Amino acid sequence: MHLHRHLPLLAILASTALAKSTLTTFEQIQQTLNTYPLAIDFKNGPLFTSVFTQDAFANYTGPLSNLTGIDAVREGLLASVAGLATQHQLGTTLIDIDEDSKEANSTTYFTANLVSVAPETAGSFTVLFGLYRDDLVETKEGWRISRRQLEFMTPNLGNLTLG
Numbered sequence: 001m002h003l004h005r006h007l008p009l010l011a012i013l014a015s016t017a018l019a020k021s022t023l024t025t026f027e028q029i030q031q032t033l034n035t036y037p038l039a040i041d042f043k044n045g046p047l048f049t050s051v052f053t054q055d056a057f058a059n060y061t062g063p064l065s066n067l068t069g070i071d072a073v074r075e076g077l078l079a080s081v082a083g084l085a086t087q088h089q090l091g092t093t094l095i096d097i098d099e100d101s102k103e104a105n106s107t108t109y110f111t112a113n114l115v116s117v118a119p120e121t122a123g124s125f126t127v128l129f130g131l132y133r134d135d136l137v138e139t140k141e142g143w144r145i146s147r148r149q150l151e152f153m154t155p156n157l158g159n160l161t162l163g
């Protein structure tokens with residue numbers, strides 16, 4: 001799999017660097033939220049630091065319910081998609097910003113499509129429908145998720161052993 005060849009990640013990182021001067025707070029937060037699918041789907045470990053704070057806590061439920069610290073978040077999530085080609089589609093997004101305290105909340109719908117690329121189960125797939133409830137803080141590098149709680153919205157579809 002060489003998915004990363006198809007994506008101009010450098011261009012994305014460059015636009016993130018420009019973000020502070022050219023984008024509104026709302027847009028900066030949206031850029032951070034939208035960077036997550038690129039990190040997980042392209043299995044780009046370093047990009048997780050553009051999404052989560054160093055001390056982030058994430059609860060993706062089940063075996064991923066207590067990911068504490070950026071290393072645990074990155075390693076836990078990347079391990080969960082090993083052997084899978086994935087596409088995370090974000091949808092409805094509500095962002096609530098407290099400009100004074102440099103804090104924000106957001107709720108973002110996602111659809112996660114997980115397709116096995118392991119030879120013995122190639123083509124098996126599952127589709128997950130849910131939402132992320134995030135707390136964000138503004139760091140020197142920009143807005144980052146400090147806390148993420150995943151909630152599923154429907155039963156999962158497809159081969160449930162993959163998700």
Ligand SMILES: *[C@@H]1O[C@H](CO)[C@@H](O)[C@H](O)[C@H]1NC(C)=O
Pocket residue numbers: 059060061065066
């Ligand atoms: C993770 O989320 C699940 C489902 O909402 C909840 O039952 C569990 O207590 C949470 N775990 C932690 C460590 O927050």
Ligand SMILES: *[C@@H]1O[C@H](CO)[C@@H](O)[C@H](O)[C@H]1NC(C)=O
Pocket residue numbers: 066068
């Ligand atoms: C979650 O992980 C942290 C750090 O690894 C640990 O201190 C804490 O006890 C864990 N909490 C639960 C509910 O497992």
Ligand SMILES: *[C@@H]1O[C@H](CO)[C@@H](O)[C@H](O)[C@H]1NC(C)=O
Pocket residue numbers: 096097098103104105
């Ligand atoms: C975040 O969420 C809490 C609880 O839902 C809410 O009271 C608060 O106003 C929200 N906004 C910010 C910026 O924290």
Ligand SMILES: *[C@@H]1O[C@H](CO)[C@@H](O)[C@H](O)[C@H]1NC(C)=O
Pocket residue numbers: 116121124159160161162
């Ligand atoms: C679902 O996936 C598991 C392992 O990933 C595999 O053993 C099983 O054959 C798959 N089931 C179907 C119906 O594709």
